[in-house]
Amino acid sequence: MNRKKLLLIVSLLIASKPITAVQIDPQPVGIRQMGMIYEHGRGVKQDMKLAYRLYCKSALMGDAISAYNIGFMYFNGRGLPRHHGLAAYWFRKAAEAGDEFSKRMAYRFRDVVATVDASCQPELPPAPSLKSTEVPNPNRDIVAAWVNQIAPVYSIDPALVMAVIQAESAYNPGALSPKKAQGLMQLIPATAKRFGVKDPWNPLENIKGGVAYLSWLLRHFDGNVEWTLAAYNAGENAVDRHRGVPPYQETQAYVKKILAHYPKTTHPIPPLPLERPTDAG
Numbered sequence: 001m002n003r004k005k006l007l008l009i010v011s012l013l014i015a016s017k018p019i020t021a022v023q024i025d026p027q028p029v030g031i032r033q034m035g036m037i038y039e040h041g042r043g044v045k046q047d048m049k050l051a052y053r054l055y056c057k058s059a060l061m062g063d064a065i066s067a068y069n070i071g072f073m074y075f076n077g078r079g080l081p082r083h084h085g086l087a088a089y090w091f092r093k094a095a096e097a098g099d100e101f102s103k104r105m106a107y108r109f110r111d112v113v114a115t116v117d118a119s120c121q122p123e124l125p126p127a128p129s130l131k132s133t134e135v136p137n138p139n140r141d142i143v144a145a146w147v148n149q150i151a152p153v154y155s156i157d158p159a160l161v162m163a164v165i166q167a168e169s170a171y172n173p174g175a176l177s178p179k180k181a182q183g184l185m186q187l188i189p190a191t192a193k194r195f196g197v198k199d200p201w202n203p204l205e206n207i208k209g210g211v212a213y214l215s216w217l218l219r220h221f222d223g224n225v226e227w228t229l230a231a232y233n234a235g236e237n238a239v240d241r242h243r244g245v246p247p248y249q250e251t252q253a254y255v256k257k258i259l260a261h262y263p264k265t266t267h268p269i270p271p272l273p274l275e276r277p278t279d280a281g
Helices: 003-015 028-040 048-060 064-076 084-096 100-108 140-154 158-169 189-194 203-220 225-234 236-242 249-261
Strands: none
Touching: 028 048, 028 064, 048 064, 048 084, 064 084, 064 100, 084 100, 140 158, 140 203, 158 203, 158 225, 158 249, 189 203, 203 225, 225 236, 225 249
């Protein structure tokens, strides 16, 4: 690719909205080359933030070297906060894409818990905001697609989230309980507010709020799935007070129902939410 074409590509990228996988037109190698130009300041003013965005866009298209470059930036604190969990995530992504050097780095980081890079993820399918009387029940595959994108960002097993949604709403985003719990994950207004959900009738917001609550509960209860599910149903104070699943018939039946679909009683403890770079993509 000649320099004139490269400059044309970068001018289009700079003028566009924040870089995402669905907006891409140029080939990933060209995007990666522009990332390297801005990372190292080759003939332009060095811009690590733009380099990250370019690498992100190319990595989302499957470019292993771009994924490695992001891992290297996190590993060395080069333009990004130093973070070995995020570095491990990108080295493993690059290794999965076939990069041999990244395979060695992934092996080196084999004991590091990988942290999903929430600042560089493909766009989710759009979800309209719909009221309970207006919502058709989407099929399970659509809900699963949303969950598979959202749950890893919070380090939650998607299968656990799907089991909770099945028990809470049977995949109906318009579900409304007598206690005013709303949507796929049946968020009560207080929980929705607590986890920043502005529109609980928006399925994506609802899932994000519910998954954020599950993540909090798993940290609070040291990965104990039974206690986490009981708290999701009855509140964490009730579980703390009883030092286990409360003796409520509804809560005990709820926990058993979910464990029938998700039989794991322990879950890796999710890390605390990270302060993400606000301008990295």
